[in-house]
Amino acid sequence: MDRLSSPSATKRIVEKHGFKFSKSLGQNFLIDSNVVDNIVEGANIGPEDFVIEVGPGIGTLTREIAKRAKKVIAVEIDKSLIPILENTLSDLENVELINEDILKMDVKKVIDEKLEGKRVKLIANLPYYITTPIVMRFIEEEIPVSSIVVMIQKEVADRMNAVPSTKDYGSLSVAVQYYCETEIVTNVPKTVFIPQPKVDSTVIRLDVLENPKIKVVDKKLFFKVVKGAFSKRRKTILNCLGSYDMGVSKEDIKRILESAGIDPVRRGETLSIDEFARLSNEFYKFIRTEA
Template identity: 65%
Template sequence: MDRLVSPKVTKEIVNKYGFRFSKSLGQNFLIDENILYKIIDGAEVNKEDMVIEVGPGIGTLTQALAEEANKVIAIEIDKNLLPILSETLGDKDNVEIVNEDVLKLNLHKLIEEKCEGKPVKVIANLPYYVTTPIIMKFLEEKVPVKNIVVMIQKEVADRMQAKPRSKDYGSLSVAVQYYCEPHIITKVPRSVFIPQPNVESTVIRLTVRDEPKVKVKDEKLLFAVVRAAFGKRRKTLLNALTNSGLGVDKEIIKKVLEESGIEGNRRGETLTIEEFAKLSDILYDYK
């Protein structure tokens, strides 16, 4: 099969099957070989690797991954793409297509059955509307993943790697950095897709930590505190945590802040992950 990354071949395949791009599924196909290999190089794919690709589209990235990896499991939700994938990947015996919604999949079972239970690398050009739910599913369910290399909306990538006291820093920054070490690989212009999306993209690598960045007594409580702190960014911590649904009155919040050495007039965007961990651990003892 000819290289799909060619704009000419991509258009021919799409026209041959009368494929209609779905806006609701966020379908944009990559047509730039340079970006393609930046994704693969960024994930450091080798012949030992088991790779899960989410949303293979017509198989552009999948083709290249199959040449570099041990095995590729491509999860595609759109049934209309299955006949195309059958043709474009028909000569790749180390590729398996799974026609499912990744958000509904038992990923641990999938890896156990199809990847011999080995840790995997996740590589994808993710639909923008489900970027965060897909990434957080892999992280929160503690799926055995070495790294996640994804092409996502630039603004989301900026938030994932943002530091405290920056405008992009928020609950997503804390959640991703709790589990991973983020690293921007490259920025991606709109012109390298068919059809062109309305936003700029970024390829980001999330290297999954062996252990979370901080150790806490209650992970769920940590993220509840983080969400509360960022729920209303203009509010001070004292007011944000008091009126947040944490179920703790203002006097307790005052005591927790005092014991943690964190001033109540600070805002959530100024706190490090370590400070959020300290807050949640002290709060845990009061609940």
């Protein structure tokens, strides 16, 4: 079968099956071969790789992934797309379809039963409103995933990839970079989809670390400190944490900041992930001492 990544091929398949795009599912099909190739190249797929693709649509990207991977599990929530996928992927023996919601699916069980329990690569082209929850689920629940390549709204990708002291740097930046190394693969204009979305997209790769790059004594406390530090962007970190529910007085927070070597008048957005780790560890030491 020829490639599906052209407007004519996509329209032909959609019309043949009488498929109706769902706004609630945020369906936009990719119609640019260069972008497809960039995604596959960015995912660095080899012949021994197991891939989970979420949101295969009509199989445009799935076909190109399958040409390189050992096996692909394509998870599609829309049951009306399953007959189309069974048709467009019928000549590929290394692709298996699952008609489920990825956020409800027992991913670890699927990996154990269908992918030899090995670490997988996740590739997704999804509605923007569920992409971040899916990414965070895969990295926070310790699902055996080595990398995640997702197409998301450009602004969200910029936040995931942001560095300290920039406008995009925030709690999402720290959360993703705690677990992953980030790299922008390519920017994608809205004109290469049908129907066209309202915003441009970016493909980002997250290489999941086997161990976080920093050492924190209490991970839950670390993320609480991060969230508090960004709770009021225009305020100093002392004022942010002082008005956040840290369970510690403002005077003690000032002492904790100074013990961590952090000037209390700095803003949270200027702190590196290493400084957040040092700060949360100082909080932990103080709380344990006072308990």
